[in-house]
Structures are given as structure tokens and as C-alpha cells.
Amino acid sequence: xxxxxxxxxxxxxxxxxxxxxxLIFAAALALAIANSPLAPQYLGFLEIPVVAAIGSFVxxxxxxxxxxxxxxxxxxxxxxxxxxxEVLEGQLSSWNKASxxxxxxxxxxxxxxxxxxxxxxxxxxxxxxxxxxxxTDIAFALGVLSLLGPRVPVALxxxxxxIAVIDDIGAITIIALFYSGELDTGMLGxxxxxxxxxxxxxxxxxxxxxxxxxxxxLMWAFVLKSGVHATLAGVAAALTIPLDANSDHGPxxxxxxxxxxxxxxxxxxxxxxxxxGVSLVGLEASALLDPLPLGIALGLxxxxxxxxxxxxxxxxxxxxxxxxxxVNWRQIHALSLLAAIGFTMSLFIGNLAFATAEQVDAVKLxxxxxxxxxAFAGYFLLKSALPATAEPIExxxx
Numbered sequence: 175x176x177x178x179x180x181x182x183x184x185x186x187x188x189x190x191x192x193x194x195x196x197l198i199f200a201a202a203l204a205l206a207i208a209n210s211p212l213a214p215q216y217l218g219f220l221e222i223p224v225v226a227a228i229g230s231f232v233x234x235x236x237x238x239x240x241x242x243x244x245x246x247x248x249x250x251x252x253x254x255x256x257x258x259x260e261v262l263e264g265q266l267s268s269w270n271k272a273s274x275x276x277x278x279x280x281x282x283x284x285x286x287x288x289x290x291x292x293x294x295x296x297x298x299x300x301x302x303x304x305x306x307x308x309x310t311d312i313a314f315a316l317g318v319l320s321l322l323g324p325r326v327p328v329a330l331x332x333x334x335x336x337i338a339v340i341d342d343i344g345a346i347t348i349i350a351l352f353y354s355g356e357l358d359t360g361m362l363g364x365x366x367x368x369x370x371x372x373x374x375x376x377x378x379x380x381x382x383x384x385x386x387x388x389x390x391x392l393m394w395a396f397v398l399k400s401g402v403h404a405t406l407a408g409v410a411a412a413l414t415i416p417l418d419a420n421s422d423h424g425p426x427x428x429x430x431x432x433x434x435x436x437x438x439x440x441x442x443x444x445x446x447x448x449x450x451g452v453s454l455v456g457l458e459a460s461a462l463l464d465p466l467p468l469g470i471a472l473g474l475x476x477x478x479x480x481x482x483x484x485x486x487x488x489x490x491x492x493x494x495x496x497x498x499x500x501v502n503w504r505q506i507h508a509l510s511l512l513a514a515i516g517f518t519m520s521l522f523i524g525n526l527a528f529a530t531a532e533q534v535d536a537v538k539l540x541x542x543x544x545x546x547x548x549a550f551a552g553y554f555l556l557k558s559a560l561p562a563t564a565e566p567i568e569x570x571x572x
Contacts, residue, residue, distance in 0.1 A: 193438025194317020200443035201450035201517065205542070208451030211416055216451055233398065241448045242525055245441050247394050247408040252437050253342045254412025256431045262417055265336040274495035275336035281485025282513055283308040283344045286477030290469035291397065297465040303527045305348045306537060307473025307544065309519030312338035315512040318549050323453065325560045329498035330505055337513060345519055349403050353526040357401040365396035365407065372414035379416045383425050386415055389434065442518055449521045452538035462543055466533065470520070470540030475548055479512035483507050487517060504559035511552030515545045 207216045220238040227233070235243065266272040284308035294300040315334060318328055372389050380386075390411035398404035418424025462468060486506055489495040497506070524537030 179353065190205075193442060194311075194315070195312040195320065196439055196443045197311075197313050197446045197518070198243065198317060200447040201542075204447045204449075204451035205454075206393050208453050211453060213451075220448055231395070231399075233395065234424075235343060238448055241405045241445055243398060244394075246262065246445055246522065247405045248433070249408070249437050249441050249445070249544055250346070250405040251390065251408035251412045252348070252430065252433045253339075254409040255415060255426055255433070257343055257409075258415070259417060259430065260336070260339050260414055261427060265332055266339065270496075272336070272491060274497070275333055276340055277345070277489040277495060278482045278486040278510075279340035281481035282310070282478050282510070283341060283481070285481030285484075286473035289477040290473040291553065293469040294465045300466045302535070303466065303470070303524060303537065305345070305352065306520050306524050306527065306541070307470050307477055307516060308341075308348070309345050309516045309523060310338050310341045310478075310513045311517040311519055311545070312342075313438060314345075314515045314517045314545070314549070315552075316555050318512055318515070319556075321553065322557060322560060326556070327498070327500045327505070330501050330509060333498065333501065334509055334512065337509075341513075342519075345523065346406065346409050349523070349526065352408055353523070354402045358399060359394050361400035362402065365393050365400055365402075368393040368396065369410055369414070372411060376414040376416045379418075381425060383429055386411070386425065386429075401470070445518060449525065450517075450542065452535050452542065457539075461536075464536060464540065466536040467540030467543065470516075470524075470537060471544035471547075474514040474516050474520070474541075474544035475511075475551075478516075478548070479507070479510045482510035482513055486510075494517035502559065505556060508556035508559055510551050511548050511555060514552070516541055517545045520545070536567045 204216070208214065220236065222232065222237045224237055225232065225234045260266045264271075265275065282514050287304045290304050291301065294303075313333065315338070316331070319331060319334070322484050349495035368389050370395070372386060375385055375389075390407070393411055394404055394407040397410075415426040415429060416424060417426045421427070462471065483503075483506055484496075486495070487503070490497050497503075520541045521538065524534065524541065527536050528537060
């Protein structure tokens with residue numbers, strides 16, 4: 175039997191679940207506005223120029239890019255904190271804990287990319303979007319899970335969380351390797367100097383969070399100007415924050431605790447609202463059959479199912495990993511569908527992959543279609559695979 179879930183993990187799941195529901199409403203609102211008479215105001219609002227300058231150092235971007243490059247850096251900072259904690263003392267801290275989610279996540283990233291590439295071989299202009307269906311939106315997925323309440327086994331929630339964390343590591347790596355621009359070595363060098371200073375503070379176990387925050391903002395500005403995608407500065411900064419394994423009051427724990435509600439209820443919903451607004455006016459159903467949106471939708475729906483469920487099954491049958499006691503294969507299948515909700519990260523990668531409005535709209539169409547079908551199918555499949563009532567909490571203890 176699985177031990178009672180740690181308070182920090184329970185709090186994380188609760189906040190992410192609620193945040194996922196807020197994200198759903200934000201995305202639906204954006205879609206409604208984009209297909210209403212308010213569409214020009216919506217698009218014009220996102221194009222408002224916003225300028226920040228200190229002397230000759232100027233950052234001049236439309237509001238949409240401040241959201242995607244700036245606000246999302248806060249999200250990636252939180253992801254970095256979670257990854258560090260999970261690797262050092264959480265679900266990924268040992269092979270016994272990490273083997274199943276690791277193998278499942280690898281399959282869940284590789285097969286969606288292969289499905290996308292297979293459907294776009296004759297459209298070389300689309301190949302750059304191969305990573306779009308490889309992403310999982312943990313907030314959205316946990317939001318759907320929360321609708322089933324305490325009937326969902328804690329071990330299944332923990333497994334979904336671990337797969338999503340590994341998926342985020344993969345997405346971060348992909349963005350760094352494939353979606354960065356031409357490099358400005360001077361700015362990149364300046365960012366590296368700030369990173370080394372933050373590392374030194376972390377090694378010295380400086381407890382105040384203020385120096386880390388100020389230096390992280392400085393590093394973000396340098397990385398933004400360097401050509402490397404600015405959100406990666408958030409991840410790099412997070413990895414320097416010291417973790418106190420014997421206390422819940424170290425810098426990493428305090429920052430993670432403080433950021434969760436802001437990211438779950440503000441950062442991610444704002445991103446969803448700014449990026450989900452695609453006009454469906456005059457759009458025919460046949461548009462979904464174009465290679466780009468079809469590759470994304472089927473990459474999510476088919477690739478994620480085959481990748482996560484198939485790789486997990488092989489790992490368990492070969493003895494490489496073990497299925498949690500209270501989790502069955504029907505539930506794993508449903509989990510693979512919920513992991514096919516790629517919304518936030520898929521839209522984010524799509525914005526990096528393509529520059530034309532037509533391709534970006536096609537990305538949104540594919541992501542929305544695939545994620546929506548995955549959400550409904552995953553919900554009903556999991557509902558049928560769960561017991562009618564929740565087991566007593568004592569059943570989670572040895």
C-alpha cells in the first residue's frame with residue numbers, strides 16, 4: 175500500500191487542480207471573445223507596445239510577448255523549483271520511484287513527435303512544429319482529475335505529476351536546443367556571470383530570497399537579449415535556490431509555496447487568455463484535416479496514448495518498473511489521455527515554432543481540438559475505471 179501523501183504534494187495537487195479549472199474558463203473566454211464583435215479590441219489589446227528601459231538597455235515588445243517571454247518565465251521558475259525538489263527528495267529521487275514515470279514520459283514525448291512528423295513529411299514548412307504535441311499541461315490535466323474528487327487514487331495523481339515534471343524537463347531541453355535564435359555572446363556571457371553569482375549564493379545557503387529574486391530578474395533581461403529563449407532563465411535561476419531537506423522553511427520551499435497560487439491563478443490563466451483566442455469564423459471542419467492541425471491533434475490523442483500506456487506496459491512487463499498497488503491498467507490508459515491535454519505548453523512551443531499568423535492559428539486549432547477531446551475522453555474513461563466511492567484514507571497507509 176502507498177503511504178499517506180506528503181502535505182506539500184497534497185497542497186500542490188489541490189492548487190494545480192483549482193488553477194486548471196480557472197485556466198479552462200480563461201481559455202473558453204478568450205475563444206468566445208475572439209469569435210465575437212470584441213475580437214478587434216482583443217487582438218489590439220495584445221499588440222499594445224510595452225517598453226522598459228534603463229539607459230541604453232531597452233526592451234520593447236508588444237504585450238503578448240511580455241506575457242509569453244516575461245510572465246511565463248515566472249511559470250518556468252516554478253517548474254525549475256519543482257523539478258529540483260522532485261529530483262532531490264520527491265517522486266524522482268530514486269530509481270524505484272522514477273522508473274515508471276520516466277519510461278512513460280519518454281514514450282509520451284517521442285511518439286507524439288513521430289506521429290506529427292509522419293503526417294507532415296510532405297509539408298516541410300510545418301516540420302518545425304514537431305515538439306508541439308509532445309507537451310503535457312499539468313494544470314489542465316489535474317483540473318480534470320479534480321472533477322472526480324477523492325475517488326482518484328493518490329498514487330495515480332502522483333504518477334501524473336511525475337510524468338508531467340519529466341515532460342517539463344524534456345520541453346525545457348527542446349526549447350533550449352531547437353527554439354532559440356541567433357546568439358549574442360556578450361549578453362549570454364553577462365547572464366552566465368549572474369548565474370555563477372546565484373550558484374555561489376546557493377552554495378553558501380543564503381536564506382534571504384531577495385538577492386535571488388533581484389539576480390533572477392537581471393539574468394532574465396540578459397537572456398532575453400542573448401537570443402536564448404528568456405523563459406529558460408527562470409529554470410536556470412530556480413536550480414540555484416538551495417533546498418533544505420530538513421525543513422519546510424528553506425528558500426526553495428518558501429518560494430515554491432509563495433509562487434504556486436500566483437502561477438496557478440494568475441500567470442497560467444493570463445497566458446491561456448492571451449493565446450487561446452483563435453477565430454473560427456468561416457472555418458470549415460475540413461481545416462482540421464490540414465497536416466499541421468491534424469498532426470498536432472493526432473500527435474496528442476494517438477501519440478500520447480500509445481507512448482505513455484505502451485511504454486508503461488512494456489516497463490512493467492519487463493520488470494523495469496512496478497505498477498502502484500491501487501492503480502490498474504484502465505486507469506493508466508485514462509491517465510495517458512489526460513496527459514494528452516497539451517494546452518499551455520503546446521501553445522507556448524507553437525508560438526516559438528512559427529511566425530506566420532496562419533500557422534499560429536492552425537497550431538491553436540490543433541491544440542484546442544486535441545486537448546478538448548483528450549480532456550472529455552480521459553474524464554469519462556477514468557470515471558468508468560474508478561470505484562463508485564472513495565476508499566477510506568487508511569487504505570493509503572502501510
